[in-house]
Amino acid sequence: MSAINKLNRRSFIKVSSATGGGLLFGFNWFISSQATAGTSASAAAFEPNAFIKISPEGIVTLMAPNPEIGQGVKTAFPLIVAEELDVDWEKVQVEQAPLAPEKFDRQVAGGSGSVRSSWDTLRQAGGAARSLLVAAAANEWKANPDECATELGFVIHKPSGKKLSYGELADKAARLPAPSDVKVKNLDEFNLLGKRIKNVDNKAIVTGKAKYGIDTKREGMLYAIVERPPAFGKKLKSFDDTETKKTHGVKDVISFDNKIAILADSTWAAKKGREALKAEWEDDGELESTAGHLEKFKAILAAEPEKNIRKDGDVKSAFSKPLKIIEGTFEAPFLPHSTMEPMNFFADVKENSVELYGPTQTPDRARKAVSELLNIPEENISVMTTRMGGGFGRRLKTDFVTEAVQISQKVKAPVQVIWTREDDMQGGIYRPAGMYHYKAGIDAQNRLVAWHLKATAVNSGNGTRENNFPAGAVPNFQVDFTNLESQITTGAWRAPNHNFIAFTEESFLDDIAHAMQKDPVAFRLELLEQAKASPAGEVAYDIDRYKNVIETAAEKAGWGKPMPEGVFQGFGSHFSFGSYVAQVADIQMRGSNFRVLKVTCVVDCGIVVNLSGAETQVEGGIVDGLGHALYGELTFENGATAQKNYDKYRLIRMKDTPEMEVHFIKSTENPQGLGEPGLPPIAAAVGNAIFAATGKRVRKLPFSRAELG
Amino acid sequence: MATYSLHVNDQQYQVDVSPETPLLWVLRDTIGLTGTKYGCGIAQCGACTVHLNDNPVRSCSVPVSAIGTNKVITIEGLSEDGTHPVQVAWDEIDVPQCGYCQAGQIMSATALLKKNPDPSDRDIERAMAGNICRCGTYKRIKKAVLAAAELANQKGGTE
Numbered sequence: 045m046s047a048i049n050k051l052n053r054r055s056f057i058k059v060s061s062a063t064g065g066g067l068l069f070g071f072n073w074f075i076s077s078q079a080t081a082g083t084s085a086s087a088a089a090f091e092p093n094a095f096i097k098i099s100p101e102g103i104v105t106l107m108a109p110n111p112e113i114g115q116g117v118k119t120a121f122p123l124i125v126a127e128e129l130d131v132d133w134e135k136v137q138v139e140q141a142p143l144a145p146e147k148f149d150r151q152v153a154g155g156s157g158s159v160r161s162s163w164d165t166l167r168q169a170g171g172a173a174r175s176l177l178v179a180a181a182a183n184e185w186k187a188n189p190d191e192c193a194t195e196l197g198f199v200i201h202k203p204s205g206k207k208l209s210y211g212e213l214a215d216k217a218a219r220l221p222a223p224s225d226v227k228v229k230n231l232d233e234f235n236l237l238g239k240r241i242k243n244v245d246n247k248a249i250v251t252g253k254a255k256y257g258i259d260t261k262r263e264g265m266l267y268a269i270v271e272r273p274p275a276f277g278k279k280l281k282s283f284d285d286t287e288t289k290k291t292h293g294v295k296d297v298i299s300f301d302n303k304i305a306i307l308a309d310s311t312w313a314a315k316k317g318r319e320a321l322k323a324e325w326e327d328d329g330e331l332e333s334t335a336g337h338l339e340k341f342k343a344i345l346a347a348e349p350e351k352n353i354r355k356d357g358d359v360k361s362a363f364s365k366p367l368k369i370i371e372g373t374f375e376a377p378f379l380p381h382s383t384m385e386p387m388n389f390f391a392d393v394k395e396n397s398v399e400l401y402g403p404t405q406t407p408d409r410a411r412k413a414v415s416e417l418l419n420i421p422e423e424n425i426s427v428m429t430t431r432m433g434g435g436f437g438r439r440l441k442t443d444f445v446t447e448a449v450q451i452s453q454k455v456k457a458p459v460q461v462i463w464t465r466e467d468d469m470q471g472g473i474y475r476p477a478g479m480y481h482y483k484a485g486i487d488a489q490n491r492l493v494a495w496h497l498k499a500t501a502v503n504s505g506n507g508t509r510e511n512n513f514p515a516g517a518v519p520n521f522q523v524d525f526t527n528l529e530s531q532i533t534t535g536a537w538r539a540p541n542h543n544f545i546a547f548t549e550e551s552f553l554d555d556i557a558h559a560m561q562k563d564p565v566a567f568r569l570e571l572l573e574q575a576k577a578s579p580a581g582e583v584a585y586d587i588d589r590y591k592n593v594i595e596t597a598a599e600k601a602g603w604g605k606p607m608p609e610g611v612f613q614g615f616g617s618h619f620s621f622g623s624y625v626a627q628v629a630d631i632q633m634r635g636s637n638f639r640v641l642k643v644t645c646v647v648d649c650g651i652v653v654n655l656s657g658a659e660t661q662v663e664g665g666i667v668d669g670l671g672h673a674l675y676g677e678l679t680f681e682n683g684a685t686a687q688k689n690y691d692k693y694r695l696i697r698m699k700d701t702p703e704m705e706v707h708f709i710k711s712t713e714n715p716q717g718l719g720e721p722g723l724p725p726i727a728a729a730v731g732n733a734i735f736a737a738t739g740k741r742v743r744k745l746p747f748s749r750a751e752l753g
Numbered sequence: 754m755a756t757y758s759l760h761v762n763d764q765q766y767q768v769d770v771s772p773e774t775p776l777l778w779v780l781r782d783t784i785g786l787t788g789t790k791y792g793c794g795i796a797q798c799g800a801c802t803v804h805l806n807d808n809p810v811r812s813c814s815v816p817v818s819a820i821g822t823n824k825v826i827t828i829e830g831l832s833e834d835g836t837h838p839v840q841v842a843w844d845e846i847d848v849p850q851c852g853y854c855q856a857g858q859i860m861s862a863t864a865l866l867k868k869n870p871d872p873s874d875r876d877i878e879r880a881m882a883g884n885i886c887r888c889g890t891y892k893r894i895k896k897a898v899l900a901a902a903e904l905a906n907q908k909g910g911t912e
Contacts, residue, residue: 112851114849114851115850116850242844242845243847243849243852245849245852246843246844247835247844249843249856250828250839250843250849250859251788251828251831251834252786252787252789252828252856253829254852255787256853259781259787261785267782292754292771310770310774310778310783311778311791312771312774312775316771382887383887384790384792384853384886384888385792385853431851431852432853433851433852433853433854434851434853434887462791465792465794465795657847660850660890663890663892663893664889664890665889666889667891668887668888689794689795689797690795690797690885691797695798695885696889696891697881697882697884698877698878698881698882698884698891698894698895699878699882701889701891701892
């Protein structure tokens with residue numbers, strides 16, 4: 045029995061944070077770290093918790109437990125631990141951890157939530173390990189730990205200048221009890237956080253060695269391509285697989301759940317086998333269309349809403365008075381996720397165990413779904429998350445995991461299911477289409493006194509974000525929502541709801557500002573002052589932080605200053621996932637076409653963990669948001685998507701990428717979300733610039749459909 | 754089915770596949786070089802870009818029967834150890850987010866620099882127009898191509 049086992053049983057340690065002071069934290073990762081001491085005569089590795097392993101040879105391995113979809117969490121998490129541990133970042137090894145909820149909290153890539161929910165835990169994991177290493181060194185030197193400092197993987201005895209490496213101390217630190225008091229650094233002591241740190245997988249990526257789910261190869265593995273219904277509202281009537289079975293490389297054909305899976309010894313053979321399949325489908329419900337959805341949206345908005353989401357003051361009575369009325373109706377199209385790595389998953393189902401391996405944003409949810417499906421206990425199901433070629437919300441679902449499991453179970457072999465791009469675009473889970481009607485009232489004193497949003501969207505519990513600005517600043521404020529039930533499957537898509545509602549709110553505020561003959565930026569600031577002076581209902585954002593990003597963006601972009609001939613500016617701002625973002629778009633009109641020249645962006649996301657990662661998330665959000673606002677539109681005819689691949693569904697390319705300038709507000713607040721907040725404001729910033737240039741208000745995305753001539 | 758002798762990354766491979774099989778799937782499933790990625794299958798996204806006699810091609814749309822004795826270079830064959838100036842620049846500029854499209858981006862960029870060691874912004878936009886990045890890393894891609902050009906010129910070429 046080694047000392048580390050005793051340490052493992054301690055479920056709580058007292059933590060005094062330099063910023064927070066004297067708090068007690070539950071450390072579930074302290075219970076679960078595995079002892080390696082005492083198993084042999086050799087020196088023990090130091091594994092004070094599930095995030096850190098230091099070998100006697102001095103190799104520092106930091107675990108990255110959360111799914112990496114391109115948001116940079118595989119770099120950010122170890123970086124925070126390394127900061128508090130005081131190790132040489134260049135020498136650290138980072139490993140992706142499998143699903144282990146007994147060791148790690150919230151192994152999810154979603155809601156821009158990884159860093160903000162694990163910030164304290166990660167810091168304390170590093171700080172606790174560091175204090176044990178210091179204690180071990182102090183014991184060696186018979187010195188007071190307070191006389192010791194740490195630097196780049198060494199403990200230094202300041203009075204004598206003696207130093208010991210973490211590797212030399214690993215065995216001794218492993219035998220010490222857990223520290224009773226963990227100190228984390230003051231913010232001004234950070235050496236790594238806030239600097240530009242490169243993605244830990246860059247070298248693997250640029251040499252083609254990085255393995256994504258789709259790259260999984262196993263002995264005896266079969267490739268599966270699945271024929272799914274060709275439209276929503278169709279079911280399988282019959283099929284003839286005679287020719288499929290004759291296709292070279294095809295090993296098996298199975299039918300289940302209204303689908304047919306073709307299994308082969310290569311992806312191409314499976315695809316050819318599917319092409320040879322003769323499947324007949326019959327109607328099973330309404331075959332929906334985009335034109336039909338629009339009619340339904342209009343009918344819904346003309347009727348009484350299903351539910352009221354927020355109500356301040358009395359909109360109805362306000363509108364009964366003589367007010368200047370502004371109205372506008374906005375339309376959101378469906379969007380597919382377009383993860384560059386097409387959907388895929390590997391499953392190997394045995395009698396009473398399952399191996400799941402692949403790209404999932406929610407390994408825990410995937411395991412639960414499989415456990416329920418097969419009635420196999422969760423502890424017999426292993427889940428390893430691979431690096432993902434994008435997620436954007438699509439991989440929060442579990443349909444593609446359980447499908448791979450069903451196939452593996454039926455064919456009794458390890459199986460990799462691969463979706464073609466066409467399968468993905470037709471196969472469902474989209475950003476919901478919706479319609480948003482706004483009505484605002486301006487009183488005789490030129491004040492915004494009433495705001496009413498009536499919204500509807502396909503398969504959405506609440507397609508609004510009722511507490512968004514200007515909620516809190518308008519005395520009579522109401523948000524109503526009605527769901528449109530549909531067979532078309534919808535789900536989270538990068539910055540769910542925010543990704544469209546920010547466009548509507550910020551465009552409509554622009555409309556109101558123009559109606560009032562006020563500057564759009566000054567108008568927003570005036571509303572924020574109003575929310576501060578006499579808040580109406582809940583104010584769910586920090587008014588000063590909001591104001592600061594708006595003012596800073598206006599200043600950095602030269603808002604209100606003379607622009608070059610033919611260049612026009614538009615403003616957009618939004619608060620989401622804890623972060624405040626303001627953007628100014630500079631556009632140039634050429635005839636009836638426009639080009640976005642530059643986007644100036646100011647972000648308050650609290651402390652910046654990795655400047656390079658933070659900047660690229662925001663820039664990527666701008667490009668992604670701009671691209672979908674310019675071109676993104678998935679339409680339906682007879683239950684089928686009219687766009688099946690990138691010949692008809694356009695994604696943004698390099699030439700449409702504007703110049704971008706991203707500024708981060710210096711902050712001592714805890715870090716907030718960043719994978720999503722950069723995206724929502726851009727469509728409105730561009731739309732408002734179009735209005736400034738042409739006097740035309742675009743309320744229906746994408747912009748490429750608008751007639752601006 | 755037919756047997757083909759392919760010259761990939763300076764090695765010969767004998768493969769037994771049907772003639773219409775796209776080079777992409779031969780590389781990935783038959784030879785096991787998974788660095789070349791599948792994205793759309795119709796030559797629209799560029800994730801599968803490889804070099805065929807130094808020219809960038811979309812391997813999803815080139816049948817194996819059309820390769821003949823032409824030399825194929827994939828991301829794995831660009832350099833022994835990731836030291837090609839384009840690879841170095843991609844790391845230095847910290848281009849990748851999810852990274853999935855980057856092999857194709859890098860293959861398009863290296864092909865450009867081989868023909869045009871000092872490209873303008875417009876040259877880069879034109880050469881990279883066939884490569885989609887859903888994460889939106891285009892700004893850094895452009896910056897990295899320019900940085901790679903500079904690195905290569907210091908070293909005397911991209912070879």
